[in-house]
Amino acid sequence: MPDSDCALSPLAPAFYAQPTLDLARALLGKTLVRRTAEGVTAGIIVETEAYVAAIDPAAHAYRGQTPRNRSMFGPPGHAYVYRIYGMHVCLNVVTEPAGQAAAVLIRAVEPTCGRELMRARRGAGVPDRDLCRGPGRLCQAFAITLALDGASLHGPELWVAETLGGAPPAAAASPRIGISHAADWPWRFYVPGNRYVSGRPWK
DNA sequence: GCTACGATGACCT
């Protein structure tokens, strides 16, 4: 698919006004698009996780605002990007009105455009399946850095679009991955059976 | 200051 077909229009701001759990489901099947000077990369979102600080001990902002989680308190439709384990970064979509800290972590996408650009960033031998399977890998493939923390998700560098010819996919829920608090809450959403989902797709 | 520990991934067996 040529890059021109990947530059889909950003979703309307109203899309991000949904409650966080609804938005985490609604993001499945949408296309994440990233444009840099190198070119365009895009992929279909197949796995998300919801974090709502007001009630969620696993959320970064559960204990209040800090310099790191500041953008989680901002208006919806923006990015919250943070560093984890000292070496990876993760991308979240900020949800809920400003002042309420909540976000949806994008855990995996199915690459649709710019695979060779992704491979240049991720490593020459990396198979398509592993380009964006996992939050850290996805950010590396899309060149998402801390510089994008707080950036608008309405372009021109990063946005979410309707998927061309895409019927809404099936959605399944499961506990979230890699957390120790509220570990049994079914706030992870994924497309069942999709090869590009991280972790154990059936769990 | 000091320390413990991650919303992970790569690589090994």
Place this chain on the structure above:
DNA sequence: GGTCATCGTAGCA
């Protein structure tokens, strides 16, 4: 299946 790299945050003294 397991180990470990690697360092910014946050919490506490």
